[in-house]
Amino acid sequence: MPEHLRAPLPTRGNRFSRWVGRVGMRLLGGWKVEGQLPDTRQAIIPVAPHTSNWDFFVGVFVMLALGLKLSYLGKHTIFRFPVNQLLRWLGGIPVDRRAAQGVVGQMVEQFQQRHELILALAPEGTRTRVTEWKKGFLHMAKAAQIPVVPVAMDFSRKVIDICPAMMITGDIDAELQRVKQAVAHAVGKNPQHA
Known part of the structure; x- marks a missing residue:
């Protein structure tokens, strides 16, 4: 981990919001x-597998329970009244996929501008079955020189596995395989979509 990034994780919330997160994790099946x-x-947290809308709710409750300040990407068009403030409060960052520098360029710029930014995302890019993961998060991490911390959301055990951090320095395809191997043991809510 680069020395300039070593600092306590960005946090938010209070005892009540952490309690809400713990209760939510219990109500959704006793997640740990x-x-x-x-x-x-600063870091990028790819969460996999992403096979259901329930993944978002589990993620929000885990974020609240741990008191983390996480961000996620959303299409700029969804950040409108009446949900705009809620989406931003939950960490939403609007991105315009049509922008000249693309999503990767926009996010590298965000990492350069913000002192603290922990970005959680689904590398599959969708809840349905895909043949290949999106590699943009690896390009972001490499260009911004920040760690990737793979997280496995395992519905079979109701466990969120936080894997060791890795710096992205080599060939993107090889680095993608490292991330995939870290979360390969996890079973999604709808395994047929993984």
């Missing part, structure tokens, strides 16, 4: 968290 996020002020 294994592993620990590294002390860093």
Whole structure:
């Protein structure tokens, strides 16, 4: 981990919001968290597998329970009244896919401008079955020189597995395989979509 990124994780919330998160995790089947996020002020957290809308709710409750300040990407067109403020409060970052520098360029710029930014995303890019993951998050991490912390959402055990952080320095295809291997054990809510 680069020395300039070493800092306590960005946090938010209070005892009440952490309690809401813990209650939500229990109500959704008794979810637990294994592993620990590294002390860093910037990172990308690819969460896989992403096979259901329930993934978002599990993720929100885990974020609240741990008191984390996470961000996620959303199409700029959904950030409208009446949900705009809620989406931003939950960490939403609007991105315009038509922008000249593309989503990767926009996010590298965000990492350069923000002192703290932990970005969670689904590398599959959709809940349906895909033949290949999107690689943009690896390009972002490599260009911004920030760690990737793979997280496996395992519905079979109701466990969020936080894997060790990795720096993206080599061939993107090889780095993608490293990330996939870290979360390969996890079973999604709808395994047929993984």
